[in-house]
Amino acid sequence: MIDKIKEYIGEANAFQTQNKEELEAFRIRFLGKKGILNDFFAAFKTVPNEQKKEFGQVVNLLKNTAEGKVKDIQDFLEGQEVSVGFYGDLSRPGEPLKIGSRHxxxxxxxxxxxxxxxxxxxxxxxxxxxxxxxxxxxxxxxxxxxxxxxxxxxxxxxxxxxxxxxxxxxxxxxxxxxxxxxxxxxxxxxxxxxxxxxxxxxxxxxxxxxxxxxxxxxxxxxxxxxxxxxxxxxxxxxxxxxxxxxxxxxxxxxxxxxxxxxxxxxxxxxxxxxxxxxxxxxxxxxxxxxxxxxxxxxxxxxxxxxxxxxxxxxxxxxxxxxxxxxxxxxxxxxxxxxx
Structure with missing residues (x-):
């Protein structure tokens, strides 16, 4: 089971997106009430006593990794929204400059x-x-x-x-x-x-x-x-x-x-x-x-x-x-x- 948790840690570290819907799906999958972490916490009582310490450390690492990933991507997306709101859509063509004239x-x-x-x-x-x-x-x-x-x-x-x-x-x-x-x-x-x-x-x-x-x-x-x-x-x-x-x-x-x-x-x-x-x-x-x-x-x-x-x-x-x-x-x- 510990090896499975480590696989999820690698998956969470590798996750990247610029889409709010994909980020929300990631959060629910790992941190939701019916998510992966909740299942591991529920399984903690079935873990042998000699493995509980290591199991708990690995589960906490997965939790911190998933929460950190969600926060980093949210901050990035919010920063993008501020830039677009202040400067407009930066991907649009620039406004044509007005041609001046001599007096x-x-x-x-x-x-x-x-x-x-x-x-x-x-x-x-x-x-x-x-x-x-x-x-x-x-x-x-x-x-x-x-x-x-x-x-x-x-x-x-x-x-x-x-x-x-x-x-x-x-x-x-x-x-x-x-x-x-x-x-x-x-x-x-x-x-x-x-x-x-x-x-x-x-x-x-x-x-x-x-x-x-x-x-x-x-x-x-x-x-x-x-x-x-x-x-x-x-x-x-x-x-x-x-x-x-x-x-x-x-x-x-x-x-x-x-x-x-x-x-x-x-x-x-x-x-x-x-x-x-x-x-x-x-x-x-x-x-x-x-x-x-x-x-x-x-x-x-x-x-x-x-x-x-x-x-x-x-x-x-x-x-x-x-x-x-x-x-x-x-x-x-x-x-x-x-x-």
Whole structure:
């Protein structure tokens, strides 16, 4: 009989399952009221006295083995239930990740950079908190110059010479101070002006400004560069340059493209003229070159600038500039298919 008990001990040790029903059947078979252990305990009184000690030890070992096996498997199965309840069914396929999208401002900025990089322009960047010299004075805007009123500026109250840059021309000044001609660079970035926020204007917006300085640079070079850009960006091959005034360029001009009058939207955004202003340009004023340590007798150059928001509004037919800054997911998800 002792040998039979040892066989049951080996069977209990070898038992494995991940099924609650199988575990319950095992428990009833060994530990139930009509189970194997109960039969052995009932047979204890028939065992010869000289074998009772060994018999009792073996039966207790079987009891402990069966109870330990049941407890271990129960703990394991309960742990599995907790994991499934907290994390879900780990055997199921994972949830698909939502595809992100670039902001329309980033899309347009990257496209502009790509276009100008194909004709040799590199990208330069500078601080958004500027000093008076780089933002105004070096650009032919000395203190009390009336043209400063053209740009409503955010000044840092603790230091009137420190301000939030009103254009990325300040980056061009820094670039000219640290690099010798030939210079061919564009400066995209965020700028700040103390303006009322409306559907057409904002106190925060983005610009990209270009600068080319070398020997014998002419206005014709400027016009050809802008024509190339408008063809690549808008698919438009007709531009016009209207005389204008900027303190840091002379002569200066506004750049218009012929948008056309094919749709009602075209009439609305061009006010019925078919022409649309996209930026300003001009030949770099010799005083600006001198302020930056460049010989204006040897070198000439041109500069241009345009608003990225305005271009994005044209390309994507967005009617309110404030939508760029509201972080509305419904608006941003429309650009998932864009590159």
């Amino acid at each position: 329309p401002i980033s899309l347009v900025k990257n496209q502009i950079i790509d276009i100008f990089s194909t004709i040799g322009f590199n990208v330069s960047e500078g601080p958004e908190i500027e000093d008076d010299w780089h933002n105004f004075t070096a650009l032919n805007l000395p203190e009390y110059h009336p043209a400063r009123d053209m740009q409503d500026t955010f000044f840092i109250q603790t230091n009137p010479d420190i301000l939030l840059r009103t254009h990325t021309s300040s980056v061009q000044v820094r670039y000219m101070e640290n690099n010798k001609p030939p210079i061919r660079t564009i400066s995209p970035g965020r700028v700040f002006r103390n303006e009322a926020v409306s559907s057409r204007s904002h106190c925060i917006f983005h610009q990209v400004e270009g600068l080319y300085i070398d020997k014998d640079v002419s206005f014709a070079d400027l016009k050809q560069t802008l024509l190339y850009f408008t063809k690549e960006m808008f698919g438009k091959s007709k531009i016009r340059l209207r005389p204008s005034y900027f303190p840091f360029t002379e002569p200066s001009a506004e750049v218009d493209i012929y948008w056309g009058l094919k749709t009602e939207t075209d009439y609305r955004i061009t006010k019925g003229t078919g022409w649309l202003e996209i930026g300003g340009c001009g030949m770099v004023d010799p005083n600006v070159l001198k302020n930056c340590g460049i010989n204006s007798d040897e070198f000439t150059g041109f500069a241009f600038g345009m608003g990225i928001e305005r271009i994005a509004m044209l390309l994507y037919q967005i009617g309110d500039i404030r939508m760029f800054y509201e972080n509305d997911v419904r608006f941003l998800e429309q650009f998932k298919s864009s590159f």
